[in-house]
Amino acid sequence: MLNEAQLQKAVAALLKFVSAAPETLLEEDELLYLVVAMKKVPQKPRNDKPVRIPIPHPIYTVDNAEVCLFVKDHKGEGHKAAKSKVREERVAGISKVVGVSKLRTKYESHEAKRQLCNSYDLFAADERILPSLPKLLGKSFFKKKKQPVPVRLTGKDWAAQIRKACEATYLFWSGGNSLTIKVARSSQSEQQCVENALAAIKAAVEKVPRKWEGVQALFLKTADSVALPVYQVLPDAAQKIES
Template sequence: MAGSVTEVSAAQTKKAAAALLKHAQSKSEGEPKKRNLLGDDDEQEGAKEGVYLILTTKKFLADRVVMKPKRITIPHPLYSADTTSVCLLTKDPQRLYKNALLGDEAASKDQIARIIGVSKLKTKFKTFEAKRQLRDEYDLFVADERIVTALPAILGKTFIGHKKLPVPISVLGAGAKGSIARTNKANKGKKPEVSAEDAVAAEQAGVSSRRVAAEIERTLNSATVVLSPGVCTSVKIGYTTFSPEQIAANVTAVMGALAGGEKPVVKGGLKGVRSVYIKTADSVSLPIYLADELHDADDVKAEGEEVVKKAKGKDGKAIKKGKTEEAEAKAEPKAKAEKPKAEPKAKASPKKAAKAAETAPEASPEAAPETKPKAAPKAKTAPKAAAKAAPKKAAPKAKAAPKRKRE
């Protein structure tokens, strides 16, 4: 099966979208809609309901959890620039960004409803109730890309569960990133080369309101996806108020970003996709693409081919191929050296038994009782050759030792 994205049939997508929208409309008219505790506030009124694309893959999408939403530009946006309230989360100091982005001459003053610094976010919105109120107050959250990885631990499950993690944007101009990075690197030493005032001035000069306005505009026209170490993910692609053609166009755009291009997010491109569905929050999943083969040709062993098990070390971790060959090469001479060592031990045992038998008569009367029990097992375990080599006088003398002690 070829790996082009055009294999996701547009006709099948439109057919599934039409059926899904018809089902959602009939359900909303037939029975009163229940409040969805996990849904967005704009979906509670019953006017619209979110439509999601469910993607399953043959291999993991990521090796670790990346709490950094990825933007995918779609032709029919989910947000309206006129009605969407945007909250921007920035570094400290908060006043610096307010002056630069909310001033009278700032290009982004009409797009941003509020700016919150990290320190204020930690102190003022520390409780669960405060975080919940902040989450419900704004439709979209964006954050400086330099702090976005630290925000999930601060915002907590109330943002993560409702899929309202801040989308990363760049607040600095094109030429300011390099100079600010050099300034921060210089300040990491014991004796800062740049003063705090100069660093703040450089940061304020580097903040670009035009860049922020363009980044927010792009975010409003995009769908977001969070990758995790699994074989399934979901992307919000529209609402039930969209037409089947609009949903199909958004599906094509999302699939092109995830499974198309030179560097697709899905390993192997469309060959690595197992299935694609569309659904609402409380409907069944309608398939729009199913893979013919569940496994690639490289993953299936040929008939008669042996399965090589991964060698493990003492710590239980897998050893690399080069190291296993070295270990096998070292193990062979050791095994050969251990075999001849066992033979001389068997030959040396009769000589030791004979020496022990010769030295037994010379033992003192006091040591005789102690040597008697030790000599008996040696005579039993020694081979026949050792019994013949032992002198006959040793037996009566060994018996005479206890008689002398009694006298």
């Protein structure tokens, strides 16, 4: 059974680690990640469409996030229409609109992809083009856990879609035996981080085959810290784990 006191200790230790780091090595904010280690590799194909996980204290908001939106276009035309819609309707949060054709040309090089990845907090994409993005974006986005999240742009209210994307975190099936999920920011309070982590754990375990019985361990970490265990079972443990 998950020990919430252990989770609280891990969050406190990570926030202390972040605050003690030299300012020159820190960005404005640090992300906290939940790592779910599974007993077995799930027998399911890799799926680049993420599972949306609502959290009580959003990591991003349309007021503080720099969001880049990937859109469907044809010879640049869809891209221009999307930029006009964002500007005219004042869709908050969107700082950049990039068409698929631009990803194939302007962002073709590894360096261009890396710079794009580093320039924005969150990447959203028209859900219709999501399957084609992994090859176009390359490894930088996946290493930094910045895979685009889907938004539905066939309706009129784009602002609501962007807001909904910002108010959640996401689980991506990587094809391996572990999952890494953003759960909080170091600028949030300790209690907010704990509550977000608990919500993410509950939702993630529901998606693991056999649920708690399929979980080997849970860890919390930042990009640069060691992974702190918050839940572990012995590899040969046969007892039923209760949630």
